[in-house]
Amino acid sequence: MFTFVLARFFAALLMVSACQLKKDATAGTGGSATDSTQAMRDSAAYFAAKKAKRPKIVHDSTEKVIYLTMDDGPLRGSTYLNKIILDKKIKTSVFIVSGHIRGFGKYFEDFRANDFVEICNHSHTHANNKYLQFYANPQGAADDINQCDKLINTNNKAVRLPGRNIWALPARVHGITQSGGKTAEILREQGYKIFGWDAEWAHGAKSQAPVKSPEQFVGLINGIFKNKSMWTKNHLVILGHDEMLTTEKGRREFPVIIDMLLAKGYVFEHITNYPD
Numbered sequence: 001m002f003t004f005v006l007a008r009f010f011a012a013l014l015m016v017s018a019c020q021l022k023k024d025a026t027a028g029t030g031g032s033a034t035d036s037t038q039a040m041r042d043s044a045a046y047f048a049a050k051k052a053k054r055p056k057i058v059h060d061s062t063e064k065v066i067y068l069t070m071d072d073g074p075l076r077g078s079t080y081l082n083k084i085i086l087d088k089k090i091k092t093s094v095f096i097v098s099g100h101i102r103g104f105g106k107y108f109e110d111f112r113a114n115d116f117v118e119i120c121n122h123s124h125t126h127a128n129n130k131y132l133q134f135y136a137n138p139q140g141a142a143d144d145i146n147q148c149d150k151l152i153n154t155n156n157k158a159v160r161l162p163g164r165n166i167w168a169l170p171a172r173v174h175g176i177t178q179s180g181g182k183t184a185e186i187l188r189e190q191g192y193k194i195f196g197w198d199a200e201w202a203h204g205a206k207s208q209a210p211v212k213s214p215e216q217f218v219g220l221i222n223g224i225f226k227n228k229s230m231w232t233k234n235h236l237v238i239l240g241h242d243e244m245l246t247t248e249k250g251r252r253e254f255p256v257i258i259d260m261l262l263a264k265g266y267v268f269e270h271i272t273n274y275p276d
């Protein structure tokens with residue numbers, strides 16, 4: 001019996017690896033949610049396999065690639081986000097605030113068990129939303145990111161700084177002269193990659209609901225691809241927030257936006273495959 005389970009595991013593992021190498025990201029990264037795969041999701045072996053380093057996926061220059069990144073979870077909205085990702089089967093990178101795991105541990109585990117989700121680092125405290133104060137101590141802010149890194153225990157060093165649209169990759173940086181830039185430099189020295197965003201699925205400050213209609217937001221995305229006004233040509237990073245999905249409007253419009261972007265032929269990819 002054990003041998004059988006093991007064989008099924010390695011067969012599925014091979015399938016995951018093969019899919020990872022496919023350029024069509026929307027083809028998915030895992031098998032169907034049969035009983036056996038569900039069992040694997042609950043096993044240490046599954047998490048070890050998910051954590052294993054994989055070759056970086058390189059898209060050819062004709063493809064238009066979207067990196068869907070969702071920030072601040074695990075929070076109340078994360079359970080809706082997780083379900084929509086599973087339903088739509090699109091690669092998504094979630095930037096986790098590790099200080100939220102204590103209160104929303106179940107949702108964090110759901111993310112970990114979701115084949116389409118990649119877990120990344122969005123700090124431990126989110127600067128307690130006092131960004132100038134937080135970045136006034138660049139090393140202290142970097143330590144906060146390192147604390148999150150230990151708690152989320154991933155195989156990647158992908159970071160989004162709280163409250164800052166700053167990029168710092170091995171060979172190039174962007175937006176680094178603002179407050180937070182020094183923290184980004186420290187983290188880059190430590191081997192992290194810092195990701196900003198090109199377009200925000202914006203929400204009302206109080207309502208948390210999306211401010212643009214799906215048509216308006218997808219129009220914005222199409223315009224950025226057309227004008228090549230993203231940081232890296234043909235590679236567009238979208239920022240959204242889990243908490244938008246606590247609103248009925250957010251839950252209704254998010255899947256519509258995904259369908260519209262897929263219909264345009266855009267490919268969804270994990271942020272760790274963003275070009276250096």
Ligand SMILES: [Zn+2]
Nearest residue numbers: 071072162163
């Ligand atoms: Zn945030």
